[in-house]
Amino acid sequence: MIGLDQIKDITRSTPSKIVLLVIDGLGGLPHPETGKTELETANTPNLDRLAKEGICGLVDTVSPGITPGSAPGHLALFGYDPLKFTVGRGVLEALGIDFELQEGDIAARGNFCTMDKNGIITDRRAGRISTSKCTELCQLLDGIKVDDVDLLVSPVREHRFVVVFRGEGLEDELSDSDPQRDGMPTKEVVPLATGAARAAHIVNKFIAQAKATLADHYPTNMVLLRGFAQYPNLPLMSEVFKLKPAAIAAYPMYRGLAKVVGMEVLATGSTIQEELETLAQHYDSYDFFFIHIKGTDSAGEDGDFDRKAGIIEEVDIALASLTSLNPDVIIVTADHSTPALLKGHSWHPVPFLLRSNWCRPDQVQEFSEKACSSGSLGRFLATNIMPLALANAQKLSKFGA
């Protein structure tokens, strides 16, 4: 597998355009009654045509058998080895709400949750409270100072918020306070490296103060923190791939992830049609577009097979406005599978198609997990996608003499 240092030497800037359409959680499992996956169930004439004109395969975003979180799944799609480069959840959340992190800040993802009188978490999401309620609660906590550290608390969406610890000498090797399931007490945050002892102390003091502040706010009477992280230092897509990349994503975390690798995040409406309108508006200004569709993953997580299939059909209809722009390279794939049957991310490889004028079409006639398994790309790692995209956009010089 070629490394970023090696590919950097052969990338070149050209006017050709690449569109990477990520249908989050697209891969599925067969419905017990029909034997067809969500994608195989949906009527997708546009995707089928792209598959027929293009090359297909099945992608392991991290490694075979591994269920990717959203961050490693996307980093891999962007060309960054997710086993080598990591981005903490807290940083992603902060970036996703346009929070301007400063060097040394530690960010964490927070949930408002419900705790019973014995200290047991009974609902990690406090009934998915409204974003306005979340904003109100954040105002109660924002600006708390623990010792000489400033606490900045900002709402994200529903029960979720970001807390940023700003002060001297903080290190981010910290365990989570979130037990990750209901019926357990919160965990004490412990330092996972000696340098993080001070940060752990500050975080635990903040949690105690938050608990006191929220005591009368049942069912949002406690906070759970996880994913403590400082801003990572990843090579930028503009440097490595010599692209001018833009991201179109309705959900904060995916915007945050795009920013980490140096994409410009475009303001957009949240429907699929609106996202594709955003693409059309900005089409002349960039040469790489990452478009993120969230609905498929949410439907999969909810176990709603039919809704997931329906959203895939919506994407297919909207595709017409994408293909009418005639990008040099169109890629359609996913960051991971989210089968409705499993109600969560899974390890199953994701279907992949790439269409360009120079792709040497294979024998695949439709876009489905089954059809992609006989594509000319075979089963391959996601870190190969960017080199394939750049090659098909004729943005790569020869390697070696």
Next chain:
Amino acid sequence: MIGLDQIKDITRSTPSKIVLLVIDGLGGLPHPETGKTELETANTPNLDRLAKEGICGLVDTVSPGITPGSAPGHLALFGYDPLKFTVGRGVLEALGIDFELQEGDIAARGNFCTMDKNGIITDRRAGRISTSKCTELCQLLDGIKVDDVDLLVSPVREHRFVVVFRGEGLEDELSDSDPQRDGMPTKEVVPLATGAARAAHIVNKFIAQAKATLADHYPTNMVLLRGFAQYPNLPLMSEVFKLKPAAIAAYPMYRGLAKVVGMEVLATGSTIQEELETLAQHYDSYDFFFIHIKGTDSAGEDGDFDRKAGIIEEVDIALASLTSLNPDVIIVTADHSTPALLKGHSWHPVPFLLRSNWCRPDQVQEFSEKACSSGSLGRFLATNIMPLALANAQKLSKFGA
């Protein structure tokens, strides 16, 4: 490829059960008259059904083009990169006869062989003498002391024995005395690292003494030693994969290999049916079972195409008692190919199937080299098997946020 350190963080213990059935040397080459391999010739309705319900592929256990020895082949199947982790033959043989190695011991595999009056080896196996004859000869050599080093000589099976060198300051970087084919003299053992000079000296003195002791015992008048090795320090399957693993193998070396990665070796009869009875007896006590079938490899090594196909049919019939236990994950594959046409291990990839309730079946309809080549796993490295097994047994958490 995810490393053991990384997968360790996401493995979790659950009650689900994994059975890894290794049909040693399963992969073959087409018979010149029929164009069908041993597996394609055998009638295998049970294997075909598992392939149809499961996912298939072709596995390179070490790397494409590389003919694996039994140790790297099995280490890879157990999830250990065989290019990184090595286990010397001598250690495997010693473990396989339940020899309790001490730290610093060097173990080697020995053959009793036949040497002519010119010092040429005429039969490396001395006509595959009986195990009782081997035991008798070992008694002649056991307990010899060379300088201050104790020599412990134990019979294995037929012409094979283990010799253990026990003393201070021995290092195991030693060449073999076994020329690996008939018609050659034995080789002097030379140190392959400066620290091993003393061990080489001791070993050569032992060989000279053994030759003198066996002079009147034609056709077992010489010894061949190979695979000098000290006990390796591999991470255990219980730690890395959080499994409680058990091994069912009739042959010593495979039991030894299982012990090296921390499997408990179950006492078993040696027929396929007896091995599967052992599985049923212990089914409740473990969550991972490695079952080793030796006959296919032996038949392949003997160049006996029909016998190999016959043993595959035996395995297929016996499979019913395995599937009736309804393991969460069944894997059937091999450590390497042993085509009867080549009378030895070969580099050809081995057919692979994995069946679970969550595997997203592909289009493969039968278990054969040809059919597996169009499976959704494509052609892949054996080190991916354990992650796939664990994922399908739902023993892996999400990787990253």
